[in-house]
Amino acid sequence: MPSDDLTLDAFRTKAAAFIQASKANGIACRAFGAIMPPAMHDDAKAWQQHMFANGFAGVSWPKEYGGQGYGPEYRLVWSEECARHEVSPYMNFQGFVLAGGAILKYGTEEQKQKYLRATLAAEILWCQLFSEPGSGSDLVSLSTRAEDHGDEWRMTGQKVWSSTAQLADHGILLARTDPEDRGHRGISFFLFDMHGPGIDVRPLKQMTGDQEFCEVFLDDAPAAKSDLLGPLHGGWGVATSVLADERAEVGAAGIALERSTQRLIDTIDAGTDPVHRDRIMRTRVKAGALRQLLDRSEGDPKLGPLVKLGNTEFSTERTRTRLDGMGPAATVLADEQVVEDFLYAPGMRVAGGTSEIQRNLIGERLLGLPREPKPSTPKPR
Ligand SMILES: Cc1cc2nc3c(=O)[nH]c(=O)nc-3n(C[C@H](O)[C@H](O)[C@H](O)COP(=O)(O)OP(=O)(O)OC[C@H]3O[C@@H](n4cnc5c(N)ncnc54)[C@H](O)[C@@H]3O)c2cc1C
Secondary structure: OOOOOOOOHHHHHHHHHHHHHHHHHOOEEEEEOOOHHHHHHHHHHHHHHHHHHHOOOOOOOOHOOOOOOHHHHHHHHHHHHHHHHOEOOOOHHHHHHHHHHHHHHOOOOHHHHHHHHHHHOOOOOOOEEEOOOOEOOOHHHHOOOOEOOEEEEEEEEEEEEOOOOOOEEEEEEEEEEEOOOOHHHHEEEEEEEEEOEEEEEEEEEOOOOOEEEEEEEEEEEEEEHHHEEOOOOOHHHHHHHHHHHHHHHOHHHHHHHHHHHHHHHHOOOOOOOOOHHHHHHHHHHHHHHHHHHHHOOOOOOOOHHHHHHHHHHHHHHHHHHHHHHHHHHHHHHOOOHHHHHHHHHHHHHOOOHHHHHHHHHHHHHHHHOOOOOOOOOOOOO
């Protein structure tokens, strides 16, 4: 385990050595981003257990909950070293960033003891049950309801786009607890057990051919009273904090960005069409500007929309440029990583809030522009 007094540089050296040794022994799981492909579940779990056993799980979580007790700058170094070695920094983004972050901020002592260590040890896998067929960008309009049955809650409704829900043990779930309030004051936040009755999880096939997200149908599905996180009817505050963490989780995106851009540049050779060469170099310049932004933001939630927008729009442009450069050859490369990346990138412009919503947030929260009018708001006379 890393000792308490390791400097940042010493921690980096130790982390790099641990990752290299783990890779050499075939334990480290290759990087996969925010959504774990189901086929990689076993590898990712073994890697998470190995990180936990060796003191590299939950680098900035408190020691009493299984973490290492370091500051956030150590966590950033851990993410950077994982990116440099192309391994995943954790098994389950929904567990470590979203559920874990929310429990650390809003959980009771009992909830922290029950969930945090077990999450780090890969005993609990989480999913995020926010979006519904009629409520994505306008999440506050969600209609899944939680009814109070005295000794437990009962959930009824439908969730969608729930990444890795088919594998999850628990989900962070938003449900309406006050049927009288159609706005944010009627919503509560639950740490929902996915193994109970009344839950039907149906994986959806996406255009990459994988099934990484699901529909989740809830029919009177029970939830323990003790699994309400934060105040009753006050779940919206918890949810906005989770959404900010989701946007800001860039970790070592800069390193991955540099590597993927370099791969694009490496495709240039003597026969490259000058117009395409120009396009690649424009992409390179954008990557440089984005890298500066990522380095400056350092996970600051205020800059999250800017970072999320820049990163996901850039990925789409980069993968398109790469594919266009391949010309007709791309159509016969159905299994190639290049095609997979190209088909995957647009989803990231939608997941965690669409690019249009990020632009709205930048306008309203960073630039101080007037708020977007709500369609339901009556026009002033
Ligand atoms: C790969 C992937 C993984 C996901 N994983 C999860 C998950 O694990 N859990 C979860 O809960 N959700 C998940 N989501 C859902 C995601 O959060 C929603 O898809 C997203 O918030 C958009 O909601 P929507 O799909 O209902 O689209 P809508 O909100 O219906 O939007 C449709 C279009 O209208 C535009 N639009 C909507 N409102 C505005 C506005 N006010 N101003 C300008 N334009 C607007 C949008 O930008 C979009 O182009 C995932 C999505 C994807 C693609």
